[in-house]
Amino acid sequence: MFQCRCKGSLSFMTGVGILAICGVLSCSPKISVYVHDKEVREPFEKTFTAKEVDSLKVTATNGEVQVSLAPKDKEEIGIVAEKVVRGEAPEADLRKYLANIHVTAKLVGQTLVVEGKWDGKEPQGISGYVNYHITAPARLKFDLTAQNGE
Numbered sequence: 738m739f740q741c742r743c744k745g746s747l748s749f750m751t752g753v754g755i756l757a758i759c760g761v762l763s764c765s766p767k768i769s770v771y772v773h774d775k776e777v778r779e780p781f782e783k784t785f786t787a788k789e790v791d792s793l794k795v796t797a798t799n800g801e802v803q804v805s806l807a808p809k810d811k812e813e814i815g816i817v818a819e820k821v822v823r824g825e826a827p828e829a830d831l832r833k834y835l836a837n838i839h840v841t842a843k844l845v846g847q848t849l850v851v852e853g854k855w856d857g858k859e860p861q862g863i864s865g866y867v868n869y870h871i872t873a874p875a876r877l878k879f880d881l882t883a884q885n886g887e
Contacts, residue, residue, distance in 0.1 A: 776823045777831045781840050785814040791847040792878035799866035800853070802883050806875045815872040816842060816851060824863035831863070838865050848880075 793814065795802050800821070807813060818840040822831045840853045853867030873879075 774823050774825060775828050775831060776821060777828055777835060779820045779835045781816075781818045781820065783816050783818075783842060785816070785842065785849060787812045787814050787874050787877070789847060790814065790844065790849045790877065792849070792880060793871070793873055794848055794850045794880040795869055795871065795882070796850075796852045797867060797869055797883045798853070799864070800868040800883065802869045802881045803871065804879065804881065805870075805872045807872045809875075812874060813872075814849060814874070814877075817870040818851070818853060819868040819870070820853070820865070821868065822863065822865045824860075826863060834860075834863055834865060838867060840867055 800819075807815070820835050820838040820840065822834045822838070824831055824834075837856045837859075838853055839856055840851070842849060842851045844850075851869065851871075855865050859865060
């Protein structure tokens with residue numbers, strides 16, 4: 738059995754760590770590091786009366802959905818939808834793309850349907866999504882979908 742005398746040294750451990758990281762990064766096609774990406778954000782806030790609403794449906798393609806319960810005496814649904822555009826373009830250019838993300842909230846029957854969509858096709862190297870932070874009464878039925886987010 739071979740034993741390395743440098744096994745306990747800091748340089749040995751550093752070397753093993755670097756090899757492990759390089760092995761993971763080179764063997765795993767799913768790991769992506771976007772070190773040059775910039776990001777711009779724009780919040781959109783809206784409050785709805787919840788009296789005629791019995792369910793809330795939120796669909797997020799790439800963003801996250803967070804829900805907090807409103808105090809018992811509040812019959813309101815508060816939505817903060819944060820539009821986010823990310824890419825390797827200058828921030829001023831990215832800011833222009835925020836207008837391509839449209840957040841809608843409409844009452845369909847007794848369901849408030851909330852979703853964000855990119856108008857047209859996303860340019861190469863640019864991505865956009867919406868993060869939702871919602872406060873709603875506990876009595877509502879929730880249908881929350883995040884396809885690529887939390």
